[in-house]
Amino acid sequence: MKTADTYIRQTHQYEDPFYIFLGEDADDPASHYKYIGKSGTGNVEIEESCAFQLEFLKTQGLRKVHTLMDLGCGSLRAGIRFMPFLNTGNYLGIDISKEALRRGIEDEVGFDLIDKKRPEFVLSDAWEFNLFSKKPNYIIANSVFTHLRTENTKLCFESLQSYLQEAPFQFFATFTQSLEEKPRQPPIDHYYGGTGACTYSVEQFAALGEAQGWKHDFIGDWGHFRNKAESPIVKFQMMMRFYRD
């Protein structure tokens, strides 16, 4: 029988944070929606939550000939729209959770589309971008660095830079913007049990890219449903574009 394993590149085994994060709920066949965030099953229609990342990237110049990396692709909520749009072989998905990726491949997207579009999937807890066969022109990380400590986000940016080298790229990354004087750092990453948000000023988040020699534009509100949420201390899912011409 065909399984997701055939399509996943992985160098070593480790504990899947899916089970740490969900506990007993992991047995629920729909619990991957909870793992990637409730927009798939909560107050936003599934169609909208799948389509908006593609619609945004199209406004930023994404075309079917480009190669797109979905960094922290989860259970392919956005991938399910990216794959039909892009030319064959042009979707690259990387995530730390095997179970999220498995459900994305087997239950959400399905083998027919996967076999037709031949995406590449990397499973890694160490930002192993070099397991992909090609470099992306576009990268999107929706709601990934919102959940990680700065130390881990820095490691991701360093690994990405050492993979991309001098290649031109556009990297769209969301973060939680702090409106407080002192941004917050959780003691532990969200998927390993951390509950606090990791927040940044715009300048602090931009500086993580500057350290890699990348340019940036602060886009801010990009149409994510969380952009509308009111809070006196943060703005949710703000968008930063890092790039090299």
Ligand SMILES: C[S@@+](CC[C@H](N)C(=O)[O-])C[C@H]1O[C@@H](n2cnc3c(N)ncnc32)[C@H](O)[C@@H]1O
């Ligand atoms: C909130 S979900 C967003 C998923 C997807 N980007 C979307 O828009 O549906 C965050 C994703 O980041 C992944 N993630 C967290 N830490 C990671 C790491 N160190 N390496 C790769 N992926 C990671 C999680 O497994 C999860 O699938």
